Amino acid sequence: MSLLRKLPIRFLNPQSALRLRFFSAQTAEKHAFPDVPxxxxxxxxxxxxxxxxxxxxxxxxxxxxxxxxxxxxxxxxxxxxxxxxxxxxxxxxxxxxxxxxxxxxxxxxxxxxxxxxxxxxxxxxxxxxxxxxxxxxxxxNAVTFHPILSALTHDKKMEEAWRVIEQMRELKVSPDLTAYNYLLTANCFNGNLTAASEVLEKIEENQLGFDARTYDALVMGACKEGKVEGALMLVRRMLEDGQSPLYCTYAHVISALLRLDYCAQAVKFVMVCGNRDHKLDTESFGCLASRLIGMRKFDEAKFVLEEMNKRGLEMYGSKLKDFYESNVRNAKLNSS
Incomplete structure (x- = not known):
């Protein structure tokens, strides 16, 4: 009996011992490295x-x-x-x-x-x-500075962003196109085309060329200033350069045309720029159709949705699907 009294209580309780082993095994398993981490x-x-x-x-x-x-x-x-x-x-x-x-x-x-x-x-x-x-x-290297420039330009701290560019040069790190694109995009978004031109000069001076982000920023800037013809010329040059447009690039142009109530031109734009990228077509046609429905331009919206159906483009969202069913598909069934 004296021996039993000296033993910890858990040794007298088999269930307690089992629980202890179970949780210990769980803890070890949790911290064990998997075979393929x-x-x-x-x-x-x-x-x-x-x-x-x-x-x-x-x-x-x-x-x-x-x-x-x-x-x-x-x-x-x-x-x-x-x-x-x-x-x-x-x-x-x-x-x-x-x-x-x-x-x-x-x-x-x-x-x-x-x-x-x-x-x-x-x-x-x-x-x-x-x-x-x-x-x-x-x-x-330049990649190290990308999140810094992104954060500063997002908060419109343009002077600080330029100081970071200067710091890169002092540290023998050449700013790359992505670094300049952060400044270019911010200036175009803010409508500061003079500052944007200065960034472009740096890009050309360093022979960095243009990528899809560069063109997107320029198109956005032109659209914000209401210079839709300039934006269209940039899109044409972009395609000629073999660059794949971003979804938002076409959205900038569509929005600018619709703000001017140039609905027919917006439809022509997506038609002419189509058949290059299925996903891009799905986004641009869908974006235009949705905006036209919101503007109550129903005839133009029907035409765009018919084109989407012909081209096998998926209609995302109930807004487009319901409008298509009610105003295009059912109308055809009733007329036949």
Whole structure:
């Protein structure tokens, strides 16, 4: 009896012992590495460690994920938010990244953290990381600066964005077309065509050419100024250059034409530009038909929907489907 009294209670209770073994097994299974880890798996583990303030685990996971071919994503540092509690770990996290394996593990982690900091409006902190990358010769390139320029131009901080461009040059990093496109798009969106022209001069001066984003920004700027003919010329040049238009590029032109009540010209535009990309046709024809119905231009809307049916383009949303059934399909059945 004296021996039994000295034993912990759980050894006298078989059910308690079973529960202990079960939960221990669950915990071990939860933290065991899968045979084929994924980026999502690593993100989950890193975010859990980040919420616990476990920087050493974060360091190990950031190194191991690259060795496993699981690159960082937009979710890697999601444990960082705008709260003071979350951001209190920031300085120590910076030091942790500086101790990662040189090469891709460190470069990838820096880029991912910079993107996250810009997402939560901590651009100044992201620029501190840029300085650290420059000092450590850790693969600083134009891609590193993209989220910074995106955040600044989105918030209309154009002077700060230009200072970042200058900082890139000082660090021997050549701004690429994507970097300039952020400034170009922001200026065109804000209707500042003089500033947009200055950006274009830089693009041409550095012989960077135009891509779909460049053309989209220019088309948007022309449409905002009511210069639809100029926008149409840009679309024509874009197609001649072999660039695939973005969905929004055609939407800019359609909206500009409809604002001027040029419904027939809008219909002609999507017809002429069609038959190049099935998905793009689906978006542009559908966008035009929906806008025409909203404007109560029913005859034009019927024509566009008939064309969509002929071309095998799917009609998304009940608005288009119901209108087609009521005003096009049923009308044909009743007339036959």
């Amino acid at each position: 994924t980026s999502a798996y690593y993100d989950e583990r890193i975010n859990a460690a980040g919420r616990d303030g476990d920087l050493e685990t974060i360091r190990k996971l950031l190194n191991k994920r690259i060795a496993d071919g699981c690159f960082n994503t937009n979710n890697t540092f999601k444990f960082l938010t705008r709260t003071d509690t979350s951001l209190s770990i920031l300085d120590d996290l910076f030091k942790t990244l500086g101790r990662l394996d040189r090469g891709l593990p460190r470069k990838q982690a820096y880029d991912a953290l910079i993107a996250r900091l810009c997402k939560i409006k901590r651009v100044e902190d992201s620029l501190r990381l840029v300085d650290a990358m420059a000092r450590g010769n850790d693969g600083l």
